[in-house]
Amino acid sequence: MLSKKTKYGLKALSYLARQEGNTPVQVGEIASNENIPQKFLESILLTLRKSGCLGSKKGKHGGYYLIKKPSDIIMADVMRVLEGPIALVPCVSLNFYEKCDDCPDEISCSVHKLMIQVRDSTLNVFRNTTLADVSKTSKDMDLIK
Amino acid sequence: MLSKKTKYGLKALSYLARQEGNTPVQVGEIASNENIPQKFLESILLTLRKSGCLGSKKGKHGGYYLIKKPSDIIMADVMRVLEGPIALVPCVSLNFYEKCDDCPDEISCSVHKLMIQVRDSTLNVFRNTTLADVSKTSKDMDLIK
């Protein structure tokens, strides 16, 4: 299951991607528009900024803004920052690998093989989706038709 | 992330699938061979039995056994019993649907659309994999070559 943190983070990024210019948007505005507790969102945007997904400006008229084009922001990267490993078990994680306590032999572990398949299929989605895809509203989709 | 419960449950099912006959196998045997805490495994096998994935026999010489051919046991079903929803958010779950508190409009929610894609790709794996596939050891794989 996705944590609220991840869900809120994605919605906030999507909100920023839907902005016209690149002027900073305040946490309060995002929070109220997306129904996210403001203080919680504050901490989430902070981690996104620290990981290089966002820029920020302090003080009056400050806020957060994207530092890359939405079409250059890969969801796999965002997901790893917000949610951590994409794999369902650490022993098949590409970026957060850990050996299992209970498995003497990884190669012959039945769970292992299955989880590699799941990881790859999930990764296939996240690697081929950008924030630009995610942030398209249904109104945008109508216009495309 | 996969819970230990699910991981242990999968390993236990796989162990049973690798048995020759269909005579009951005791929890203790599975637990020691798969490095699973026995009491914990007891409760896991109980839920698998209650959900119809396993049969059991009480008393001396009792134990657990598969009631279907491994090739008829679909991983999607097993995963739902052990782990619950396959979807990453309840609002895209086929079997455990729940509305989000924070989304006024599901259709236009950006997270929603992404999560449907992930669900479908994961489901594609779990629906097309049976316990027979999972329980194949690397030794089996060698023999096939």
Next chain:
DNA sequence: ATTATTCCTATCGATTTAATAGGAAATACA
């Protein structure tokens, strides 16, 4: 009877999650 096993309920400690609190640091602007 005795022994071995599943079945059931309850509980526990540790961890994680979601959220809040309070204030420091920085910035805009009057």
Next chain:
DNA sequence: TGTATTTCCTATTAAATCGATAGGAATAAT
């Protein structure tokens, strides 16, 4: 210069979940 505004940072909390254990009832074989 000073005040309002906003991000930044640390700490804390309440609730939920997870992993595991405890103890014994019910059942079956010998």
